[in-house]
Amino acid sequence: MLSLNSRKYKDKVQATGKQEIHRNIIEGCKLGQQRSQYQLYQLYSKAMFNVCYRMMSNREEAEDLLQDSFTDAFHRLHTFRYESSFGHWLKRVTVHKCINEIKRKKTNLDYYDDMxxxxxxxxxxxxxxxxxxxxxxxxxxxxxxxxxxxxxxxxxxxxxxxxxxxxxxxxxxxxxxxxxxxxxxxxxxxxxxxxxxxxx
Incomplete structure (x- = not known):
């Protein structure tokens, strides 16, 4: 049976290995490799779709914005410096894409007024x-x-x-x-x- 310290070490090794795999994929995307872009999309598309859907409350709009977000992310990927997790960086790109779409449509947001x-x-x-x-x-x-x-x-x-x-x-x-x-x-x-x- 693994000790607590052994488990922590094993988890750390696994996390480090996962980060290295993701880093290799990200670097491949920076070089324009389509296989790497597909792998990155497969890793993060579900989570980013959920972000879009929560923001827009419309499945079709969420699907369109998901594609736009990844397109924007691939174009801006050279600015990603590993100062945060890639998932966090991609979520920021996605959220801002949704917000820009809301502003573009000049959607009137309703708020509670019985504060x-x-x-x-x-x-x-x-x-x-x-x-x-x-x-x-x-x-x-x-x-x-x-x-x-x-x-x-x-x-x-x-x-x-x-x-x-x-x-x-x-x-x-x-x-x-x-x-x-x-x-x-x-x-x-x-x-x-x-x-x-x-x-x-």
Missing amino acids: GWFENQEEEKEEAYGNGLTVENVKKAMEHLPSGSRMIFSLYLLEGYDHVEISQILDISESNSKSQYMRARRKIKELLNTNSHETR
């Missing part, structure tokens, strides 16, 4: 969401949020942006981003808990 108590409140600690906390249930609950609030929730909780970045992306105040996120999170919690009770 009241949520204004100027400190962000709450994460709370339990009941037995209904699955990825699919959260996605379904997000469909009930106003479009702008849904995007803030997605950018903050799922894509890793902070409220300063979100306020700049959506051209809203930082405090509004925080309060909209808190309201959206509470609404999703209510929906998940309601669904959990109904299925018992």
